[in-house]
Amino acid sequence: MSEAPHLTFDLDTPGVSTGHLVVPKGADFEALSLPVFSCNRGDGASLLITGGNHGNELQGPIVARRLVEWLPEAQRCGRIIIVPEINPLAVQAWTRNTPIDGKNLNRVFPGRSDGSVSERIADAISRLLLPMVDTVLDLHSFGPTWDCAPSIITHPIADVDLMTKTVRISEAFKLPVTLLWEHNDTAGMFDTWVHGQGKTFICTEFGGGTVFCGGAVGAEALAIYEAGVRNGLIALGLIEGKAEYPTFRQHKSGQTLETNPSDELKSPAPGIFEPRCSVVDEVKQGDLIGILHPMDSLSADSIDIRAPTASIVFAIRSAGYVQGNQEVAILARPLVH
């Protein structure tokens, strides 16, 4: 009989406390201790903030660490629980999936107490943290091989009231894009499990790429993400302040978009993809999105990849080798309410 997942401290302690969520040892790996921050100021919204679900998306853990520094002063009411790194094994390996079991933590919820390490992490979170909150904020990026607009993404939710509420609170983060993304790969997502319990799930996508300091990727980008999270906490009534759109590409504004699988642009052949547009670019039919350079022969011409219809570029793959028919861009359109 293995140890049960447990917390090393009492989340109901008033005020600020820190400790660990212990994910028990299993057949494949030793026990994990995930650092947890709790700020409990009584009545009000209750929020779980998680980062590092995918280990190659580091913006989330950094923003979460910053919150740990200023929330004790700022939080006025309610409950906030923060776990900056829910998948430390993947963070340490800089991989999307967990290196021990090869699983995508964001596809194994609600997990299993007797499963592999990703499943045990999901189980510990589902069992011990989720019951304490009414809302989850999961801090993602888009991985190192894509750039995406700083955004909140939600998938269609069958419960219309919850869908409406989710879009409304997502828009309150005032990030440049709020996206309704219809796709079929949602089984086992943290999102899906939380929605199934009638709770609100907010997923930030923090722009992808690697975090450098120069230019838009880096300090400036982290400031946008932190501002977005601050806006969200204001909207949830957890902190005081005035929500404002952060400046992104000289603009202070946001738009709500939708995308579905037919909006994905695919590579016409194997080769090196070179992006030629930027996220949130408005493109007309025929505008250049990127170039595919076949590398098997230097007598083959490079191939232009163009927008099939007027669209807004939500995400674009960075330069890299792609197979034929592999996704290179995700286009989107204004959401028709």
Added chain:
Amino acid sequence: MSEAPHLTFDLDTPGVSTGHLVVPKGADFEALSLPVFSCNRGDGASLLITGGNHGNELQGPIVARRLVEWLPEAQRCGRIIIVPEINPLAVQAWTRNTPIDGKNLNRVFPGRSDGSVSERIADAISRLLLPMVDTVLDLHSFGPTWDCAPSIITHPIADVDLMTKTVRISEAFKLPVTLLWEHNDTAGMFDTWVHGQGKTFICTEFGGGTVFCGGAVGAEALAIYEAGVRNGLIALGLIEGKAEYPTFRQHKSGQTLETNPSDELKSPAPGIFEPRCSVVDEVKQGDLIGILHPMDSLSADSIDIRAPTASIVFAIRSAGYVQGNQEVAILARPLVH
């Protein structure tokens, strides 16, 4: 007896021709065909341009592909041979080392005809392409987890005349930085092998990170690199034109720097490193370079990493998990001639 490495066409054909360098099959992997471009305009300098030595540095192959498009019109004399991807296996896997044998192609020169696939690639290049040229231009970046100044890097060369000539031609590329980098890990480098033959080796480091289109990383960065290569070709007398410094961070200028192992800043503890300065920043003693966020416990404070002396930031690690005592920044100082 295995097949010998060979070219599918005659490099001495006048004008433009394309074909393949065939790296023979070995015990570990099938034969490879590396696409080769040749433009042979008679007397003058002779140059081999290579990209994709490390498979997660894609700026080089893209710039090489662009050269293939405009060189036939532009080249006036001499010989240029281009191999955009010398390590297609690593490019396809987006890895620094070759996935089949786990070797760093840039540490196995001059290779072995009966060795593993990386060694066979190095052998084919050393044996069939290197004898045709007096100068090599190898297009690197700094990998996806670092940002570095757009630069030409050279290591100290024992032959003083060759060293002087190498620095002079490197500066003629007019990139923002020319760097003399003293380190000990040079055995088996392509550089070292070429130097040993009394030939000139020029290594661009194209800024690291992933190639996005927005902002300084992306189209703008590729334009800087392409301008630098064009300047170099002008300096070598291969094309006509006026060499000009490309604009980088609002400046049109270049500086020659030096760095040695004591200029590397290391992480004071394991955790997530957050960069807080940019490449080519001039920092004073005590200026903030980055922050190390310990992630084992949320009661541990984040640790500031500061410049030990007045320096110029040559390269900085992007946000990511680091071990204790792992490199997070490479500082440099003006070269004392």
